[in-house]
Amino acid sequence: xxxxxFFGKSAVGVIVRKGALCSLAVAGAFLFFAARANAVVLxxxxxxxxxxxxxxxxxxxxxxxxxxxxxSFLVEASFDQTGRTQVTATLRAMGTRSLVxxxxxxxxxxxxxxQAALLAAAADLQQEFDNTIYPxxxxxYGAPWEPGIDGDVRITILLTRLTQTAGGYTDTxxxxxxxxxxxxxxxxMIYLNAFFASQQERLRAFAAHEFTHLIDFNQxxxxxxVEEEVWLxxxxxxxxxxxxxxxxxxxTSNLSSRVxxxxxxxxxxxxxxxxxxxxxxxxxxxxxxxxxRYGESVLGTSMKTASQGIAALDVGFAAVGSADRFxxxxxxxxxxxxxxxxxxxxxxxYAQQDLSASTLKVGSPTFSAAVGPSATVNAVRQVEDWAxxxxxxxxxxxxxxxxxxxxxxxxxxxxxxxxxKADGGQEVRAMAxxxxxxxxxxxxxxxYREITVVPALAGKTSGFSTGSESGSYPDEPLRTYTVVFQxxxxxxxxxxxxxxxxxxxxxxxxxxxxxxxxxTGAVSVALDGQSVxxxxxxxxxxxxxxxxxATGAACVRLTAGSVTNERCDILSxxxxxxxxxxxxxxFPEVWIINERFRRHIVRSDIFGFYPHLSWNAVxxxxxxxxxxxxxxxxxxxPLTADPVTWRVYEVNGDATKHWITCANPDNCxxxxxxxxxxxSGISTVNQRELDFYTAGSNVFLx
Numbered sequence: 001x002x003x004x005x006f007f008g009k010s011a012v013g014v015i016v017r018k019g020a021l022c023s024l025a026v027a028g029a030f031l032f033f034a035a036r037a038n039a040v041v042l043x044x045x046x047x048x049x050x051x052x053x054x055x056x057x058x059x060x061x062x063x064x065x066x067x068x069x070x071x072s073f074l075v076e077a078s079f080d081q082t083g084r085t086q087v088t089a090t091l092r093a094m095g096t097r098s099l100v101x102x103x104x105x106x107x108x109x110x111x112x113x114x115q116a117a118l119l120a121a122a123a124d125l126q127q128e129f130d131n132t133i134y135p136x137x138x139x140x141y142g143a144p145w146e147p148g149i150d151g152d153v154r155i156t157i158l159l160t161r162l163t164q165t166a167g168g169y170t171d172t173x174x175x176x177x178x179x180x181x182x183x184x185x186x187x188x189m190i191y192l193n194a195f196f197a198s199q200q201e202r203l204r205a206f207a208a209h210e211f212t213h214l215i216d217f218n219q220x221x222x223x224x225x226v227e228e229e230v231w232l233x234x235x236x237x238x239x240x241x242x243x244x245x246x247x248x249x250x251x252t253s254n255l256s257s258r259v260x261x262x263x264x265x266x267x268x269x270x271x272x273x274x275x276x277x278x279x280x281x282x283x284x285x286x287x288x289x290x291x292x293r294y295g296e297s298v299l300g301t302s303m304k305t306a307s308q309g310i311a312a313l314d315v316g317f318a319a320v321g322s323a324d325r326f327x328x329x330x331x332x333x334x335x336x337x338x339x340x341x342x343x344x345x346x347x348x349x350y351a352q353q354d355l356s357a358s359t360l361k362v363g364s365p366t367f368s369a370a371v372g373p374s375a376t377v378n379a380v381r382q383v384e385d386w387a388x389x390x391x392x393x394x395x396x397x398x399x400x401x402x403x404x405x406x407x408x409x410x411x412x413x414x415x416x417x418x419x420x421k422a423d424g425g426q427e428v429r430a431m432a433x434x435x436x437x438x439x440x441x442x443x444x445x446x447x448y449r450e451i452t453v454v455p456a457l458a459g460k461t462s463g464f465s466t467g468s469e470s471g472s473y474p475d476e477p478l479r480t481y482t483v484v485f486q487x488x489x490x491x492x493x494x495x496x497x498x499x500x501x502x503x504x505x506x507x508x509x510x511x512x513x514x515x516x517x518x519x520t521g522a523v524s525v526a527l528d529g530q531s532v533x534x535x536x537x538x539x540x541x542x543x544x545x546x547x548x549x550a551t552g553a554a555c556v557r558l559t560a561g562s563v564t565n566e567r568c569d570i571l572s573x574x575x576x577x578x579x580x581x582x583x584x585x586x587f588p589e590v591w592i593i594n595e596r597f598r599r600h601i602v603r604s605d606i607f608g609f610y611p612h613l614s615w616n617a618v619x620x621x622x623x624x625x626x627x628x629x630x631x632x633x634x635x636x637x638p639l640t641a642d643p644v645t646w647r648v649y650e651v652n653g654d655a656t657k658h659w660i661t662c663a664n665p666d667n668c669x670x671x672x673x674x675x676x677x678x679x680s681g682i683s684t685v686n687q688r689e690l691d692f693y694t695a696g697s698n699v700f701l702x
Contacts, residue, residue, distance in 0.1 A: 065099050065154070067091055069096040070127050073101070073158055075191065079169055081161040089158055093126035097134040097153065100126045117622055117642050119199035122159060125207060129157065136244045137215060140296070141236065141303045142327050144211070146216040149175055150187040150241070155214065156206065162193040167206040180610060190215055205254040212237035228464045229309035230273040231283055236299055238280060239287035240653050243296060259285040259360050266337060266362045270330065271309070271464045272476040279429040285360070285373040289333045292351030295320050299508035311588050312460050325586035331416050334388040334454050335428060338362045339418060343426040348418075363453060365392035369485070371445075373397040377485045382478040391453040394484040395445035401487045402516065404443035404496060408437035409481035411459040412585075413615075414574035417442075420450040432497030434513055439482075439570075442498040443540065445487065445517040453483050461586070463511075493517040493560035495542070498571045500624035505575050506596060507548040509628055518542045518560055526557045527571075528608050547588050549573045574625070581618045584626040590618055597632040597681040602655050609688045631680035634660075648682055649673070649690070656696035663702055671701045 023178050027226075069091045077083045089101035092673065100122045107115055134155070138144075143207075146153050162168070174185045190210035196203045220228045238258065241247055251345050259498035262268075262281030270286050273279055290313070298316030307317045310326045317324055326330075332347040340357040342349040351358065366389040369377045383389050395403055407415055415431040415438045431438035431453070442451060457479040488494075497517030503509055513525075518536045524545050525534040534544040542558070555568035576582065580593040581601075591598035592613075607613045633652065637645045649657040661675075662668035 007352075013413050019391075032552070042355075054069045056549075065094055065152070067094055070104065071101060071165060073160075074162065074186055075158075076169065076171060077167050079162050079191070081542060082161055087160055089160065092122040093407060094154070095126045095130040097155060098126050098129040098157055099152075099154050099157065102214055103194060106159075106161050111631055118159075120205065121200070124200065124205060125157065125192075126158075129155070129206055130210075132244055133204070133211055137208060137240055138212055140243055140300050141215045141240075142219040142223075144188055144214040145175065145222055148188045149177065154186070156185070156187045156189040157323050157431070158189065158191050159196065159197060160191060162191070164195075166193055167196060167202070168210045171198045171211045172213075172217050172389070172625075175217060175233050180194065182486065190214065199252075201246050201252065202254060202512050205246040208240040208244050209237040209254075212240045213301075216303065220308075224306045226306050226308055227461045227465065228312075229271070229462075229464045229466055229700040230589060231271050231279070231464060232302065232312060233288045234273065234280065235283040236303060238284040239291060239296075239299055242288065242291070246623060247354070250359075253678045255284065255288070255354070259355070262337075263360070263362070267366065267383065267387055267389060267474055269384040271386045271460070272384055272517040273465050273473050274475075275473060276562075281679040285337070285355075286330075286333060288352060288355060289336060290329065290352060290514070292355075293332075293347055294322055294324070294329070298310060306590060308462070309464055314586055314588065326461070327414050327456060327586050330386055331414055331454065331456050332590065334390075334456065335416060338390050338452070339386055339426065339649055343424075344418070344428045348426075348428060354599055359517070360534040362388075362390065368392040368394065370394045370396045371403065371485045371487055373401055373487055375485075375487050379483045379485075382480050383455070383457055384476045384478060385457050389455060391455070391483045393450060393451045393453075395451065395487070396473065397446060399446070400444050401489055402494070403442040404484075404486045405431065405440045405442070405451070405453060406437065406486070407431060407439070407453065407455065407477060407481060407485045408438070408484075409457065411481070413437055413481060414456040414458060416454050418450075418452045418454060419448045420452075421447060422449050432501070434500050439496045441540075443514055455481060455483075457481065460505050467692075493523070493558050493563060493565055494558070495558055495565065495567065495570070498556065500622065500628075501571060501573065503549070503554075504596075504624065504625070504627045504628045505551055505573050508548045509546045511543075511546050511560070511571065513542045513556070514540060516540045517563070518558075527554045529557075546571075551575045563620060576619075579612070581613065582626055582629075583618050584621050584623045585620050590684070591626070591629070593629065594683050595680055596630055596665075597678075597683075598626070598629040599632050599635070599651075599683050600653065602651060603692075604652050605692060606689055609686060609692070630678075630681065632678075632683065634677070634682045634689065635685045637684055637687055638684055649693070650699055651693055652696070655693050657690070657693035658696045658699045658702065662700070668701070675701055 021152045070088055072086055072088050074086055075084060077085050079701050088104045090104055091099055092102045093100040101117060102122055107118060108117060120366055125625050165574050169191050173181045173183050174187055174189045176184050177186060178184050192203060192206050212470060216233050220226055241254050247253040250256050258281045260389055261277040262285050263277035268278040268282045270282055287299060298320055300317035302312040303317045305312050314325045335348045336350055340349050340361040367379045371377050371393045379391050381389060393403060407413060409480050417431060417440055419427050429440060431440045433681055460481050493515060494517055499512045515545050519539045523534055523536055525532050527547060532544045532547055534542055536542050551573045553572045555566055556571055557564060559568040576593045578594055582591050582593060590601045592601060612644045633650050634648055636650055639645050648660050650660055660672060662671045
């Protein structure tokens with residue numbers, strides 16, 4: 001069952017039927033259908049949970065809809081106003097894409113004028129669904145299952161009395177035959193709260209939201225065979241009314257209520273789902289931010305990829321040509337929620353006029369402390385992954401001391417720092433990753449009236465809830481982190497971070513040191529006593545090329561003028577064994593290592609060709625580290641006396657192989673090297689993998 005649209009101050013629980021007959025994974029919950037006294041016994045040769053299409057012969061017969069017909073519908077008691085499990089309704093409006101039924105008991109309870117208004121609302125909803133909601137969302141997100149379990153392309157909409165806090169819900173039980181799911185209505189169907197019939201825009205918004213869940217069921221589960229994480233399923237459904245124009249005018253819109261819910265609880269995680277008002281608020285605003293800054297198509301693309309959750313959005317960001325990925329976007333989003341100002345850059349403000357700072361700005365920090373001369377302040381906090389917190393230091397005193405900010409956590413962490421100057425100007429700096437956290441030094445700290453750290457804990461990037469067997473949603477763990485603000489004398493040179501912080505043993509990578517005091521005199525840099533040539537970019541930035549080095553920590557010694565400083569905790573060398581599997585943080589591609597090269601595993605089938613390859617063996621590394629490995633697509637079979645095995649192929653991302661050959665076969669190796677080839681980058685693969693690739697046109701070298 002999809003969680004009901006929620007807009008109140010307390011949670012709408014999801015009640016789950018339990019039993020052993022069949023479990024169907026749906027967005028928001030796992031539904032377990034209990035055996036009933038009159039339940040149909042499954043034939044022995046019927047699979048546990050077959051595709052609904054294959055079960056057409058065992059489902060009930062759906063007759064052609066007739067205006068004025070009465071139907072008895074099964075409903076979810078936990079969402080029904082009086083806890084009913086069944087209601088009778090009459091078909092009051094029908095079109096080419098929708099059938100609108102109105103609960104009979106509710107209709108009968110109204111005055112004649114109330115009945116007329118309800119019928120007018122049903123007719124309006126049918127017209128709006130057929131002419132706006134259906135075409136608008138199917139173009140944007142894709143189609144629902146058609147003609148579906150009932151053989152009818154029209155969506156059933158039931159207007160019935162729901163609890164005060166529920167705007168509507170979708171139960172994907174209805175997508176399965178009664179022989180598998182006795183509670184099924186055997187039709188593509190959404191349930192809307194009849195009490196909102198008098199609020200036209202809200203009712204339309206709820207219909208758009210719930211219809212998006214039907215699209216998700218088809219696009220993700222039926223077409224792609226994956227189950228979307230609840231938070232992203234709800235995010236797309238929350239954005240649907242905005243896409244269709246239902247959040248204008250703002251003051252009476254669904255979006256306005258979501259902003260209020262967010263501001264009442266701004267520290268909620270984007271990726272945790274508890275089916276509470278704050279959950280709808282945060283995912284709605286994240287969707288608004290993404291659409292405004294990166295384009296709506298990011299959300300549309302995320303529906304049409306087999307990737308899920310964070311990885312699905314990353315596919316969308318890549319599709320619009322953005323180099324940003326989820327971690328980057330979330331950090332910018334968290335700053336936008338706090339300050340909602342473009343003074344430090346457009347990405348730190350919402351693009352939509354209705355979501356300006358006068359409407360949406362957290363403003364107050366999670367933690368704030370004055371940090372005077374020579375003082376040290378420690379803030380130990382807890383937060384869930386991908387939730388916003390704002391940790392503020394207020395520098396005091398008239399001295400010129402620097403402020404050193406150090407973050408530490410056993411959990412992977414990202415952080416940016418918002419600096420507000422005395423004149424109101426703003427800038428944002430990224431904290432450089434270091435061992436177990438991140439660091440940043442702010443020279444002349446009292447230049448700024450507020451310095452606010454915005455962390456993002458990243459203990460998980462996948463595996464968030466897709467549903468629950470118990471009717472509740474699992475809590476995501478709280479992560480502990482520490483922020484230390486330390487005022488120190490501004491004597492240089494002082495360096496606080498290196499980027500990249502990890503280097504492969506063969507070196508050759510440009511390293512950027514951040515700190516201050518680099519321009520106070522002649523500069524020299526040494527790594528474990530080995531001198532390296534350095535370039536001073538400015539007083540806070542210095543660069544050098546990392547030399548080859550054994551694995552382990554490297555002590556960086558920096559001398560400027562008569563002052564020397566050394567740190568052994570900001571730069572290290574790491575190595576990976578040949579055959580190691582790596583994935584860049586925030587990216588879906590998996591690579592296999594061959595000395596200084598990395599080769600893309602273009603299809604998951606390849607894991608089955610080698611007993612030692614396993615998804616559990618994939619290591620997630622920083623992009624800075626991964627890009628130090630050169631990309632190679634060259635493969636060959638194990639060498640034998642057969643000249644065919646001497647061939648080298650180039651494998652493309654579409655799983656095609658292309659034999660590299662030359663006009664002069666006797667000198668082909670030299671020709672290939674002259675064209676940028678490197679024999680060290682050739683991977684020897686087994687015959688099964690080589691045969692897996694489809695032969696494409698040859699790469700012919702002159």
